[in-house]
Structure formats: structure tokens, C-alpha cells
Amino acid sequence: MEMRKSLLPIVMLLMTAGAAQAGGLVTKHASSVQLNVDAARTQATRIGSSFSISGSNIDTTDGSTAGTVSAGTITSGVYNPGTIAATQDTAGAAFSFAQSYNQADAVPTSAATVGTIPNFGSVTSYTAGTKDTLAGTVTSAGILTVTAGGAGTSATGQFVSEITVID
Secondary structure (H helix, E strand, C coil): CHHHHHHHHHHHHHHHHHHHHCCCCEEEEEEEEEEEEECEEEEECCCEEEEEEEEEEEECCCCCCCCCCCCEEEEEEEECCCCCCEECCCCCCCEEEEEECCCCCCCCCCCCCCCCCCCCCCEEEEECCCCCCCEEEECCCCEEECCCCCCEEEEEEEEEEEEEECC
């Protein structure tokens, strides 16, 4: 029995040794504020030419040559298809003829100047953001304060907490 009594404190000591050596917890905290004010900008896309012609039971001509579909020209990057006339193959027979043309935007001869908008078919302009009351702070205690601004602004506050358990 005495042997058992002397082993009991050693067993208890071994049981607590693992818990004492278990490592611990590591925590990290970070706070941040990001403020953005948009710049004025314009997005322009040049529209290209498109031309299509189709038909059945017809003959086409540009006025000088029969069977000609187009005597078009390209000037400054813009296609001009010219005039196309259609005549029936057989008088009184059914026929169809369709023609469509979308004119391209002219190709600019110089680079765009800041503040000017090109004369293109697809243009979207945005005014500059206004700071107004836009503000953000982070205190030494990690407390965030974000105040909304005017149009064209954004404010983002972030608090990140990381906990690591070490075995």
C-alpha cells in the first residue's frame, strides 16, 4: 500500500506536466480605414462600320457595272458603301432585297486632350467625386470611425482579429 501512496503524487505530477507544456494562445488585432475619391473620367468606344446586303431573284448594280454588290470607299477609317440598285431577275416573280449600313465614328487624327470628349458613338463620362465630409480614423485602441462623403466617394473600415492556438 505504501508503494501506491508514493506513486500517486508522481502520477499526478505527470498528468499536469502535459497541460503546463501545452503552449498557449497568440492573438493579433489590426484596424484600418481606406478612403477613396474618384477622379473625373470619360470612357469612349469608337463604333466601326457595318454593311450588309442580301436578296433573292434580283440583280445588283452600282450604276455602272451589273452584278456589283458595292463600289464603296474608305475615307479616314469610315466606310462609304456607295449606292446599290437592285432589279428583278424575272418580271412578276417574287423577290426580296435588304440592305443596311451603320456609319463608323471617324478615326481621330491626334491624341485626346485632357478635358475634351471625343465624338464617338459610345461615350460615358463621370464627374469627379466630392470629398465633403469624407473621413476615417483609427484610434490607438483600434476603434474605427468612418464618415460618409459626397458623390463619387467610398470609405471602408476593417477590424481583423486572429487567434492562433499553439500545441
